[in-house]
Amino acid sequence: MDDKSQLRARDFWASLGLIALSGFFIWQTTSIPLQATRVAGVSSVQFYDSAAVVPYFIFGALLILSLILLANSIVSGDAARALSGAGIGLDCAEIWRIGTIAAAMAAYILGLVPRVDFIIASGLLITALIWGYSTGQAGRMGLAAGAVVLAGSYALIRHLPQSEWNKPHDDDWVALAIWILLTTWALTRPDRNRLTRAMPLIAVIAPLILVTAMAFGFRQNVPNRGGLIFSQIERTYYLDLRPLWSQ
């Protein structure tokens, strides 16, 4: 089966999704006033300058284009293949690769970044992604993503409310322990290579430079200022280093 057939089969599902999406948003748009009304002597908008007119145009056009895409998929005869995994070109190895990366990214953004020290969270992510995806082994990918998901889930579940995000907690220590374990595991494996040996250096230096440059160079807000390592850096900077050159 050629790529075009797979694309047309995928278009079948994509068009159905887009039809549902445009239908939902057209329904949502009905809550925005469209017709002119007069309340307490004050005229509201006319239909042509209502906040709903452009969204109706956009979602209407999206609906029409989705129907054309659906018709094209059916006419080409490839929609019939859309019900089988092979028809839409599902590749289990690729799904596993993308799925594990997505899980690691989601755990990093949703669980770790708001709650755990940025250097520890990023170091863990960098270690997991470099080690997990450099050889293409499915087991490694699962273990690497699992490490990030474990640390992220722990932080998310234990310290869910926003009021707890910036306080130093045990989640920093848990993430650090997982990071050290993963690094040790990677470095003691017999199949380690130059990239694996360079990995701990990249994982420590990159987030350290980035977060310090952002916080003290550009004077910007950085995630989790109360984190285990960053709070110590900030303390040292303001109490020990800054006075040296401000004098």
Add this chain to the structure above:
Amino acid sequence: MDYFVAQLAGFWGAFTGLVLDPVTYLYMLSAMILGIVFGALPGLTATLAVTILTGFFGNKVPIDYALIALLGAYVGAIYGGSYPSILLNIPGTAASAATAMDGHPLARQGRGGEALGLTTTASLIGTLVGTAALLVFVWLLLAISSNIASPEKALLALFGILLSGTLMSEDLAIKGWISGLIGLAMAMVGLDPLLSEPRYTFDWSYLLSGFQVVPVLMGAFAVPQIIEGLRTARPGEMLALTGRILPHGRTILRHLPTITRSGVIGTGVGALPGVGEDVAGWVSYGVGKSVGRDGANYGKGSVEGLLCSETANNACIGGALIPLLVLGIPGSPPAAALLGALKINNVIPGPTIDPAIIMRVVAIMVLASITMFAVGLLTARLFVRILKVPPVAFLPVVMVLTTIGSFSVGGGINDLYLMLGVGAVATLMNAMKYPIAPLVIGVILGGLFDETFRRSMLLSDGDPTIFLTRPMAALFLVLNVALILSQVPALQRLLTRRGRVLS
């Protein structure tokens, strides 16, 4: 004549101010090196370089310095893409895809050094041609643009989205349009620009101010790139960089007509809204193959073919800045990221833009092209070494960069959620061959389209003929309709048959 003298005097003032400031070199050199590295590493792109730097410098340093960093990285990344094209036969960026056609055969013939030297020189001349066009035409167009009112702006924004969707789509044009419409739909979120009516906020206060540009850019361009690149990459066979890099003056002079033609084509393609450097490279290559003296040898290691694509993709940068500065409509995906930086600095492109900013942009472009030439020729052998670094070593760092860049722009953790959501949508769209650039251009131009369309209708008391009675608006309307009709299969078949009959 007075006009050109005045332009040159204005440019000279801005240029001397730029080169006499020592801080300039700090930003320019670091951005240029970063840009070349991003361009040279397959898996990273020029758009990503400008996007990441927007997150870093966007609103954190004065706009004058931020522009140096962003334009320096833009020029460097488009040029840097030629390294792997020539030595690995893998384009570093989409803009350099056509460069590989003749660059790699030249390297196979042991002329890799010569090919790299020629691309460096062609990129310098291309950037300067595009910048000269920017200097001359931006003022003429700005004068005209003061007559461009809401109806014209609305139709031009729509044309930009449609054109970008048509030309950037690898599969069906309709997919590019759907991508643009999704972008437009995303721009509708938040308070509407005329009546402050909340739209699609789902009672979440963060959404009242709409989707922020930087997290959308990061999510759309960085996240799919990271997911796509994190795999076992078999290192390609890298050819040795042999021979002299500094090109011979005679070779350049002999090919000057080709370089000039390609520079003009690149600038023209760049000036089209939403069309990027890759299209410029291929169009110039195609024209060169048809009209060039050496056309028969294109693809076999033709110097002329190499110069065609490499001059055009760099000339495209200056061209892409023309609609950006005149109308606020980006001429290419990296220009869309640049517009994001202007927006977060409250610089509004168009007739009211501060002329000093335009002159500064021109001066930065000239300095960037000279810096690129010097850095390219002096450090080419050094940069070649980074081609051996596997994407899996640097993409995780890019993920951390985008995270902190998105976070620090202002919206905090909510911006990261937005980045992740847009990244998921963009990855899905990539898998189904929907182009991402029209989505971003839709997000950026959505507000402009909404506001100007409704204002036009308000001014005409709901009479839609306002889009026909104004000559410029009618012209843009015809362009929009023609673009849509040109993609209807039945009409395409009819036109092809007519063409055959006529020929």
